[in-house]
Amino acid sequence: YSDISLIADRTSDPNLYTIHAIEEGKAGEKIENHPITQLLKRPNALMSGSYLLRVIVWWIQLTGNGYIFLSTPKVAQGPVLELWPLSANQVTPMPETLRYSPLTGELVIDYEYINGGVTQILPGENVAHFRLPNPYDYWQGLSPLTGLQLAVRTDFAQARWLDSFFGEDNAIPTSVISVSPDLGDEEFDAVKRDIQSQFGAGRRSAITRAGDMTIELVQHAIAELQVLEGRRFNQAEIDRVYRVPAGIYGDAASGDSRLGAEISLAKNALQPMLNYMAETLSENLAPYWAEQSFEVVAENIIPQERALDLSEYASYSPDRTIKENREKQELDDLVMPEKLKDLQYLIDSVPVRLLDMAMAIIKP
Numbered sequence: 001y002s003d004i005s006l007i008a009d010r011t012s013d014p015n016l017y018t019i020h021a022i023e024e025g026k027a028g029e030k031i032e033n034h035p036i037t038q039l040l041k042r043p044n045a046l047m048s049g050s051y052l053l054r055v056i057v058w059w060i061q062l063t064g065n066g067y068i069f070l071s072t073p074k075v076a077q078g079p080v081l082e083l084w085p086l087s088a089n090q091v092t093p094m095p096e097t098l099r100y101s102p103l104t105g106e107l108v109i110d111y112e113y114i115n116g117g118v119t120q121i122l123p124g125e126n127v128a129h130f131r132l133p134n135p136y137d138y139w140q141g142l143s144p145l146t147g148l149q150l151a152v153r154t155d156f157a158q159a160r161w162l163d164s165f166f167g168e169d170n171a172i173p174t175s176v177i178s179v180s181p182d183l184g185d186e187e188f189d190a191v192k193r194d195i196q197s198q199f200g201a202g203r204r205s206a207i208t209r210a211g212d213m214t215i216e217l218v219q220h221a222i223a224e225l226q227v228l229e230g231r232r233f234n235q236a237e238i239d240r241v242y243r244v245p246a247g248i249y250g251d252a253a254s255g256d257s258r259l260g261a262e263i264s265l266a267k268n269a270l271q272p273m274l275n276y277m278a279e280t281l282s283e284n285l286a287p288y289w290a291e292q293s294f295e296v297v298a299e300n301i302i303p304q305e306r307a308l309d310l311s312e313y314a315s316y317s318p319d320r321t322i323k324e325n326r327e328k329q330e331l332d333d334l335v336m337p338e339k340l341k342d343l344q345y346l347i348d349s350v351p352v353r354l355l356d357m358a359m360a361i362i363k364p
Contacts, residue, residue: 003239003244014040017040017297021292035080036281039080040052045082059087059088060132062143063088065088065131065141067130068130069122070127072288076125077103087115093109094111094112097110101125103125111129155234158230245264262303263303270301313328317352318351318356320352322352323347
């Protein structure tokens with residue numbers, strides 16, 4: 001739950017998806033206030049954009065599949081008016097319906113959707129299917145949890161064992177309280193009630209008449225059974241499959257270790273999900289705006305380590321010109337004053353390393 005929630009929360013901001021015109025085969029200038037941008041922020045009357053995206057990521061990470069229904073006035077005819085998430089466990093691809101789409105002219109399949117016991121056939125043009133690679137089935141995605149079935153079952157069994165061990169029905173008491181064996185039944189019952197009301201509320205205690213008032217604790221050898229250690233191992237396996245690095249939940253609270261964990265999470269888990277979501281949205285939404293050539297682009301959220309940037313700049317800047325270095329730092333061009341106009345070419349075309357060598361030679 002925590003791994004999927006982390007990934008979904010970090011990738012569900014609609015502002016992370018922007019619309020860019022396609023220029024010469026690649027993303028160009030950003031298009032402001034595009035209808036798709038508004039759709040992603042307010043997909044329908046009942047939910048926000050972040051909720052829609054979060055639900056889809058949850059389904060993808062749980063089942064390997066996520067579905068969004070594109071609501072249009074007619075089948076395969078725009079504009080797209082609303083976006084609705086579909087329950088992935090109620091949708092089945094129908095490869096036997098393979099056909100050419102009148103919207104794109106390319107191959108498409110339809111989907112069977114069972115809702116409330118009623119089966120509906122959804123046209124493929126109106127369904128955006130997000131799926132993870134599956135070597136066993138081309139049409140359905142493979143859940144990340146597939147490779148963890150044994151680990152998940154083992155962890156569930158261990159959790160149930162711990163629950164039964166500490167639960168109210170456990171026959172092993174946490175302590176044994178002994179009172180004088182000379183007490184009669186009525187006196188013994190009265191003492192037992194007093195002890196339970198004053199000290200035993202919410203605790204398991206065994207009270208006997210074996211001797212004077214004594215208390216003996218019963219120790220449980222949890223460490224010997226290594227159940228908790230086994231659950232930590234299961235957690236590490238699940239974290240690895242979801243590519244959540246060690247330390248992301250607080251073990252590395254600050255400094256380089258925390259930054260390293262954030263970079264690893266963004267690079268291996270978050271950015272690939274964002275890129276795939278953007279690519280699938282483009283594939284399914286762009287045909288409804290055929291008069292425009294554009295694509296949905298995911299923002300780069302991978303943290304950049306400042307020390308690495310400075311080291312890289314220091315290594316390569318001597319072989320670049322002053323003009324190139326200023327462009328790298330997003331600074332304005334350096335323009336020589338009028339009296340030194342003849343030296344402008346040094347700024348624009350001579351590497352810094354050669355300028356330093358020349359200055360060393362001519363220095364008196």
